[in-house]
Amino acid sequence: MINIIKNDKKIVVQVDGDILATNVEIIRVNFKNILSENNFDEFVIDLLKTTMVDSVGIGLLVATHNSLEKIGKKLLVRNVSSELLILFKSMRIEQHFSISGMEK
């Protein structure tokens, strides 16, 4: 479901698939464990293999940002498809944490 890459003070979490109401709790538990078990400055969620994020999945991204902000850490979401970028911007996500499109 997710793959973790640790790099200095950065943790990259690659999500292998969509983030939906059906699997959001599993991903939430994974994120929580990663946050509590590691020392880092930046938490990067890589959505290269993610086509769809529904409203429950967006809620998870927002909650993750809020948890990280409380402890002075940063959330970055990268490799976001053009369709998801439009959706995230309509939810004003980019005003709160960094989101970026597909890396070439």
Place this chain on the structure above:
Amino acid sequence: MKLTETIFADLHNVDTFCMRIRKYYKDVIDKRDLFVVELLLRESLNNAVIHGSNQDQNKKIQCLCLLVNNEFIIEVEDEGSGFDWRNKLNDEINADPFELPSRGLLILNQNADQLKFNQRGNKLYLKKSLRASTTSIINVNKKNQ
């Protein structure tokens, strides 16, 4: 192109039906439009399962998907008592979307060209105008050859 389905109120059934829609329309609807169609369908069905049916797997949800004249129509009806969609929608439109506890209704309102509920609030009708479909593009190209 029309698809109708009756599902029991389980979120896994939403996933199964949405994957079916993704495959069924992938050759005739532009990729960007198909994303929006799937998003609208997912949020409609999620609402029907979570709020309309309280995830009671004995309850049924009826769904219609129809592609006609470059418009995609979605109808979703659950067996619940409905909700005050006017006030709920009004609250969500006037709030900062980042701060909302749930965003499903707002996503429907932002992405559909037409959104209607019945009086009771347990039946939803959505219409989305599409870009020129792949089928139309192919037909135009053939005429020009």
